Amino acid sequence: MKNLAVIRTVSVLTGVIGALVSPHVTAMGMGGCMMGCTSTATIIDPPRGAAFSDPQVMQNISSIQGIVEVNLEAKIAPVNINGTVANLQTYNGAYPAPTIKVKKGDLLKVHFKNSLPDTGLNMMGEPRADTNLHTHGLHVSPEGKSDNVMQRFGRTQSFDYEYDLDWHPDGNLNWYHPHAHGNAAEQVWAGQAGALEVDDETPVLSGYETHIMVLKDISLSGGAPAAHTGSDFMNGKEGDTMMVNGKVNPLLAMRPGQVQRWKIVNASNARFYKLSLASHNLNVVGTDGGLLDKPYSQSTVLLSPGERIDVLVKASTTKGYYKLLAQPYNRGAGASATQQITLLTANITGTSLIQSLPTSVNPNAVRVAVPAGAVTRNLTLSMGMMGGGMMGGMGMATINGIAFSETNGVIDAYTIPSLLNTYEVWNISNQSMMDHPFHQHVNHAQVISISGGDSAYKSLYTNTPAWKDTVIVPAMGSIKLLVPVKDFTGMTMFHCHILEHEDMGMMGIWDIQ
Secondary structure (H helix, E strand, O other): OEEOOEEEOOOOOOOOOOOOOOOEEOOOOEEOOOOOOOOOOEEEOOOOOOEOOOOOEOOOOOOOOOEEEEEEEEEEEEEEEOOEEEEEEEEOOEOOEEEEEEEOOOEEEEEEEEOOOOOOEOOOOOEOOOEOOEEEOOOOOOOOOOOOOOEEEOOOOEEEEEEEOOOOOOOEEEEEEOOOOOOHHHHHHOOOOEEEEEEOOOHHHOOOEEEEEEEEEEOEEOOEEOOOOHHHHHHOOOOOEEEEOOEOOOEEEEOOOOEEEEEEEEOOOOOOEEEEEOOEOEEEEEEOOEEEEEEEEEOOEEEOOOOEEEEEEEOOOOOEEEEEEEEOOOOOOOHHHOEEEEEEEEEEOOOOOOOOOOOOOOOOOOOOOOOOOOEEEEEEEEEEOEOOEOOOOOOEEEEOOEOOEEEOOEEEOOEEEEOOOEEEEEEEEEOOOOOEEEEEOOOOEEEEEEEOOOHHHHHHHHHOOOOEOEEEEOOOOEEEEEEEEOOOOEEEEEEEOOHHHHHHOOEEEEEEO
């Protein structure tokens, strides 16, 4: 086990360039185009698949009230991917990993075991078997046995994590995945990801049928996840098979007039999902950091990697099949720029169940004004050239000109030193031709402003009392966040959640003192 606790900030000279993209030509258009290009949409509309099912639920081996205790093993296991059996990297042999269910105030104990095989070094020069665990979205300590991503574990090693949820907000969907620098992209791509649900126990929402949806894409080669290339790291790796809870276009039954609650997480490495449901609106009642004051009706909802959304869907009274689509969205790279994908089909059938949407959800949800004296931070996200060329197609991804790196336990990174019990304003600009989803650990933030990008996304997050831990910084655009620094000290991370960019160096240290 390595405990990376030495921080050294250095200056790195890097040129700013646009994303490098290899065009992916399809029968109906061209994917992977740069910002501003036009092309014909490629329709990916697979046949209706098996009945929808939620992910497995992780067994709680504790009999003590207020303690949730689970066994979590990272291992290779055979998984059926749309009719093809492939050996994926999993947690407990499941794809997606089992959902961990907790409540506010619980103590979560995770007995973690690394059973990944020794398969040598990856493109980043890291032992592929090294891994760790990040509880993305939990407001918990970043130190010791909690959400300490400075730790990493070699094959056959075990560790007992503990997460105290006393300070966590009421009710939200989170997820868990590896965060060992240089290995995160390959391991999440290969299957190591699962939902982590904090029950909101909100009476106004308790009467609705509720489902968890893990959105994940993958490509297979030789009975295993397709290997990364240099261009995959520059662009972010997208798959050719898009799934909900490990199934292609599952069929979800709804009754006419019924209201269902869908908790959705984008667990993909780089694919963005611009969601829409035919002839229906998505009524947003919660975001990364918890519940909103009321439902906000949206015709589309954009989810970048790492983001979560909590929506109510009121089924039409007209029976039939209605497709949940990922509409084309040009993030500056990737085939998804021109793809329209059927992710799931809602089958409205059976006897009517007339339910109404609530008018109020969480009265305590409010937008917070910027306090006087809040410290301002300026961060710039860039994609750059490595010295001596592109090194086989790979480049460098930086924050304020510095690429995160670690050698012999010493970390070189741009570092933000923050004081506990304060508020800060983070101005984050993007000097590349590609969207970057910005993720900060431990504390959720509110979005003050967004320059550029999707107009509906901007309107939703700058006008509602949403708390976020992952926010899209549009290509050549910027965002401004109000960041509370509360409850926990310690060193944690902020980074791009296109995981390939994180591994390339678009990550910094947040030192809360």
